[in-house]
Amino acid sequence: MSSRRSRSRQSGSSRITEEQISDLVSKLQDLLPEARLQSNARVPSARVLQETCNYIRSLHREVDDLSERLSELLATSDMSSAQEAIIRSLLM
Amino acid sequence: MAVKRTAPSPPTPRPNPNPNRRAPASGADAASPSKRMLAFHFIRALARIHRSTPVPRRTRTIRRAAYSSMARAANPRRVWSRALLQQMRARRATTRRAAVLRRSVSAAPATPPGGGARSIAGEDESTTTLAALARTAAAAAPHRQAGEPARADALRRLVPGGNEMEYSNLLEETADYVRCLRAQVQLMQGLVDLFSAGR
Numbered sequence: 104m105s106s107r108r109s110r111s112r113q114s115g116s117s118r119i120t121e122e123q124i125s126d127l128v129s130k131l132q133d134l135l136p137e138a139r140l141q142s143n144a145r146v147p148s149a150r151v152l153q154e155t156c157n158y159i160r161s162l163h164r165e166v167d168d169l170s171e172r173l174s175e176l177l178a179t180s181d182m183s184s185a186q187e188a189i190i191r192s193l194l195m
Numbered sequence: 196m197a198v199k200r201t202a203p204s205p206p207t208p209r210p211n212p213n214p215n216r217r218a219p220a221s222g223a224d225a226a227s228p229s230k231r232m233l234a235f236h237f238i239r240a241l242a243r244i245h246r247s248t249p250v251p252r253r254t255r256t257i258r259r260a261a262y263s264s265m266a267r268a269a270n271p272r273r274v275w276s277r278a279l280l281q282q283m284r285a286r287r288a289t290t291r292r293a294a295v296l297r298r299s300v301s302a303a304p305a306t307p308p309g310g311g312a313r314s315i316a317g318e319d320e321s322t323t324t325l326a327a328l329a330r331t332a333a334a335a336a337p338h339r340q341a342g343e344p345a346r347a348d349a350l351r352r353l354v355p356g357g358n359e360m361e362y363s364n365l366l367e368e369t370a371d372y373v374r375c376l377r378a379q380v381q382l383m384q385g386l387v388d389l390f391s392a393g394r
Contacts, residue, residue: 119363127366134373152346155369159353162376166261167254169383174253176390177245188389189238 124148131155229268233375233382236264241386259283265379266355274364275372278356 128148135154240260248256263283269276343362350365351357354372357365 119361124363124366127363127370130370131366131373134370134377149344149346152344152350155373156346156349156353159350159369159373159376162373162380163353165380166376166383167258169380169387170258170261171254172387173241173383173390174250174257176387177241177253177257178250189234189386 128152134158230378230382232268233265233378236267237261237379237382238386240264259286261379261383265375269371269375273368273371274360275355275357275368276375282355 125148128151132146132151135151135158237260240263241257244253244256244260262279266276266279266283271277347362347365350369351360354365354369357368360368
């Protein structure tokens with residue numbers, strides 16, 4: 104990863120340059136879904152951090168939501184056909 | 196929830212049983228955990244839950260299984276994955292101790308000296324554990340570095356183990372954490388579709 108390479112270049116000094124920080128921030132920006140941020144515009148890092156927090160929170164909520172649905176489905180679904188499909192998908 | 200999936204590829208018209216196929220085969224996947232490993236850990240946990248966990252507790256157990264299997268499938272050199280596994284273990288230990296304490300207290304109503312001493316010792320033990328956990332949580336209070344934006348505090352709280360990291364590390368770990376979280380959500384969504392379609 105380029106950020107790791109640039110870290111090793113500063114021997115001994117623990118100061119990270121602004122450029123490296125903004126590079127990392129832009130990587131975060133690329134991870135955000137397009138609905139949250141225009142991916143091509145340069146956005147202030149505070150905005151990127153804010154949107155990342157929101158995104159992480161929404162992902163946590165999705166995990167909660169999906170856990171609940173999975174627990175309902177586990178109780179009621181036909182396990183054999185689902186198991187077969189899962190095994191097939193894992194082997195492919 | 197309006198947005199179900201954030202995967203750029205559109206859902207296939209026929210029920211595709213392979214959740215792995217939903218993800219685009221782009222270079223971005225090189226850094227995220229193997230989707231197969233993610234699926235392996237999580238599905239194995241799901242099977243165990245299906246066998247042994249009583250229905251009322253399942254949602255919570257499945258949620259915990261999602262996070263711990265995500266952490267297990269991730270690169271163990273990542274701070275967030277180690278911190279997440281530690282959190283899971285600590286939580287299991289406290290609930291187990293709390294359960295033992297409850298059982299010992301309810302089983303010894305008259306509190307004979309021996310039993311009293313035991314339950315007090317048990318209480319001290321569990322209080323010490325809780326106090327120790329609280330102490331580590333307080334000691335790991337977010338320390339803001341010079342030049343770090345205020346938003347980083349919120350990020351530190353969201354990313355497991357975020358309190359101890361340097362700002363640049365925090366940004367890297369966050370990126371990895373987001374990628375893994377997203378993969379986990381995609382996996383769970385794929386499983387939900389699978390189970391719904393199988394009916």
